[in-house]
Amino acid sequence: MKAxxxxxxxxxxxxxxxxxxxxxxxxxxxxxxxxxxxxxxRDIGVTEVGIVVGDHxxxxxxxxxxxxxxxxxxxxxxxxxxxxxxxxVVIAREFLGDEDFVMYxxxxxLAEGIAEAADAFATRRPAAQVVVTKVLDPRxxxxxxxxxxxxxxxxxxxxxxxxxxxxxxxxxxxTARIHDAxxxxxxxxxxxxxxxxxxxxxxxxxxxxxxxEHSGYWQDTGRTDGLLECNRVLLDRVETAVRGQVDQDSVxxxxxxxxxxxxxxxxxxxxxxxxxxxxxxxxxxxxxHTSLGANCTVNGSDVEDSILLRGAVLDGVGPVRASLLxxxxxxxxxxxxxxxxxxxxxxxxxxxx
Ligand code: G1P
Numbered sequence: 001m002k003a004x005x006x007x008x009x010x011x012x013x014x015x016x017x018x019x020x021x022x023x024x025x026x027x028x029x030x031x032x033x034x035x036x037x038x039x040x041x042r043d044i045g046v047t048e049v050g051i052v053v054g055d056h057x058x059x060x061x062x063x064x065x066x067x068x069x070x071x072x073x074x075x076x077x078x079x080x081x082x083x084x085x086x087x088x089v090v091i092a093r094e095f096l097g098d099e100d101f102v103m104y105x106x107x108x109x110l111a112e113g114i115a116e117a118a119d120a121f122a123t124r125r126p127a128a129q130v131v132v133t134k135v136l137d138p139r140x141x142x143x144x145x146x147x148x149x150x151x152x153x154x155x156x157x158x159x160x161x162x163x164x165x166x167x168x169x170x171x172x173x174x175t176a177r178i179h180d181a182x183x184x185x186x187x188x189x190x191x192x193x194x195x196x197x198x199x200x201x202x203x204x205x206x207x208x209x210x211x212x213e214h215s216g217y218w219q220d221t222g223r224t225d226g227l228l229e230c231n232r233v234l235l236d237r238v239e240t241a242v243r244g245q246v247d248q249d250s251v252x253x254x255x256x257x258x259x260x261x262x263x264x265x266x267x268x269x270x271x272x273x274x275x276x277x278x279x280x281x282x283x284x285x286x287x288x289h290t291s292l293g294a295n296c297t298v299n300g301s302d303v304e305d306s307i308l309l310r311g312a313v314l315d316g317v318g319p320v321r322a323s324l325l326x327x328x329x330x331x332x333x334x335x336x337x338x339x340x341x342x343x344x345x346x347x348x349x350x351x352x353x
Contacts, residue, residue, distance in 0.1 A: 002099050003041045006088050006170075007034060007106035008054030008079045013223045015347035017309075017326050022056035023222060024106035025063055027309065029234035030259075030274045030291050032063065033221050034106045036234075038070050041104060044118040050075045050095040051106070052088045084192025086182040089174075098176040103195070105170025105220075109230050111237070112216030114171055120212045121173040127207035128199050129173040130155070132166040133214045142168035142196040144211050152209040157188065157196040166211065168196065169218050177207060228322055231307050232289040235272035244275065254288060276310070285318070293327075319353070 011018030017026055024034035041049060049072050053060050057078055067074035077092050089096075089103070102118065114131075121129045130152065132144050143162045145154040155168065172195065181198040188194045203209050219230040240255050244262030254271030258264060262275045265282045269275070273287035276294035285302040292298060293310040302318025312325040316333035325331065340352055 001044075001046050002096055002101040003046045003049040004088065004092050004096065004101050004103045005034070005037060005041070005049060005051045005106050006085060006103065007051050007056075007060055008082050008088070009107070010055075010082060011107075011222065014221075014227070016345055017324065019346060020326070022060050025056075025060065026221065026227065027291065027293060027307065028109065028221065028227060028231045029238065030276050030293060033109060033230075034060070034064065035070070036109050037104055037106050038064070038067070038072060040110060040113045041102065042071055043113050044102070044115055046102065047072050048075075049073065050077050050092050052077045052079050052092065054079050054082055082192070084187065085195035086185065086193030086198045089178060089182045089195065089198070090193065093179060096176075096179075100173070100175050103172040103174060107221050108170035109219045109221055109234070110169070110171065110214065110216060111218075111233055117171060117173065117212050117214065120210070124210060125175070126210040127175050127177040127202050128209045130199065130209070130211050131169040131171045131214050132211045133169055133218050134165050135167040136165075138162040138165050138167050144168055146211045150210045150212065152199070152203060152211050154203065155196050155200045155209075157194050166213070169214055170220065172199075177202060181205075224324055227324065228305060228307065231291055232305065235274065235289050235291065238272050238274060240271070244277070244279075256287075259294075284314075 007024045011023030014023045025032045051074055053076055061076055075095055079091055117131045139162055142155055142157050143159050143164055144152050144166045145164050147153045181201040185197040185201050199209055217233050219226050221227045221230050238255050238257055242258045243260045244258040246258060246264040249266045250264045251268045256269045256271040257274040259277040261277045262279045267281050267284045270287040273290045275292045278295040279292045281298045283300045284298045289305045290303055291307045293308055295311045296308045297313045300316045301314040303320040305321050306323040308325045309327045311328040313330040317331050344350055
C-alpha cells in the first residue's frame with residue numbers, strides 16, 4: 001500500500017498565517033500538522049508517500065525533506081492549481097500505479113491514528129472505504145448515507161439538506177478502481193474534481209464502498225478555532241519532560257515540556273504546555289494548553305490556550321487567551337505606553353481587552 005497526502009490548497013480560512021506559510025505546516029503541540037499526519041501513515045506500515053503540493057511546494061519540501069527522518073520515502077507531486085481532491089488522484093496516477101493507497105488530507109488530525117481504519121480496509125477490501133464521524137453541522141463536509149453492514153449508499157459534498165450526520169473525514173482508502181472514477185466525473189459547481197463525486201460514481205457502478213466510524217478525536221485544522229481545540233487535545237496527551245533550564249523561583253504544575261536550550265525564570269507554568277527549544281520565559285504565567293514555538297520570548301506576560309509560532313514575542317501583556325501569533329510577531333507593552341499601537345497586516349484580527 002502507498003499513501004497520497006494532499007498538501008495543496010490556499011488555506012484561506014487560516015489567514016493571515018497562510019499568506020506566508022502552508023496551512024499544513026502550522027504547528028499544533030509544536031509539531032506541524034503535516035508531521036502528525038505522516039506519523040500516522042508510518043504507524044500503519046506504509047513507507048512510500050506521495051505529497052501533492054501547490055504554491056507552498058518549496059517550503060513543504062524544505063521542512064519535510066525526503067522523509068528519511070520519519071522512516072518514509074517521499075515523492076513530491078506538483079499540482080499547478082487547486083483543482084480538487086479528485087484531481088490530485090489524477091496527477092498521482094503514475095506514482096500510485098495499481099496499488100491500494102490511503103489518501104490523507106494534510107490538514108486533518110486524527111489523534112489516535114488510522115490503524116483501526118486500515119485494518120478494516122485490509123480485512124474487507126472494498127473498492128473504496130471512507131472514514132466518517134458524527135458531527136453537529138454536516139453541511140460543511142462530505143456527508144455519507146450508510147446502510148447496514150457499513151455499506152455506503154450515497155455520498156454528497158456539502159449538502160444543503162444532509163440526509164445523515166456522518167461527515168466524511170479526510171482519510172480515504174482506495175483500490176486502483178478509483179482511477180477510472182476520477183476520470184469519469186465532471187468538475188463540480190465550485191469547479192473542482194470532487195473525490196466525493198468519484199466515490200459516488202463507484203457506488204453507482206455497483207462497487208462496494210464502505211464506511212468506518214472513527215471513534216477517536218478528529219479535527220480539520222483549517223480554521224483558528226479548530227486549530228486551538230486540536231492544540232488543547234494533543235497537549236492533553238503530553239508527559240512532563242524538562243530538557244531545558246528552569247530556575248528555582250519557577251513553579252511547574254501539571255504536564256510541562258521544556259525543550260533543550262529553553263530557559264524559564266521566575267515563572268509559573270501550568271501544564272499541559274510545551275516550551276520550544278531556545279525559548280525564553282521570564283516573570284510570566286503560561287498555560288494551560290499553550291504551545292510556545294522555538295526561540296519565542298515571553299516576558300512579564302500571562303498567556304493561556306494559545307499557540308505562539310517560532311520566534312514570537314510577548315512582552316508585558318496579559319491576559320492573552322485563545323490567540324495565535326505568527327512567526328516572529330511581537331505583542332509588547334513597554335512601560336509608559338498609554339494607547340494601543342497596532343501595525344496589523346492583511347487579514348489579521350486583533351481583539352483588545
Ligand atoms: C474536504 C472534502 C470533504 C471532507 C473534508 C474533511 O472538504 O471535500 O468531503 O468532509 O475535506 O476535512 P474541504 O476541506 O476541501 O472543504
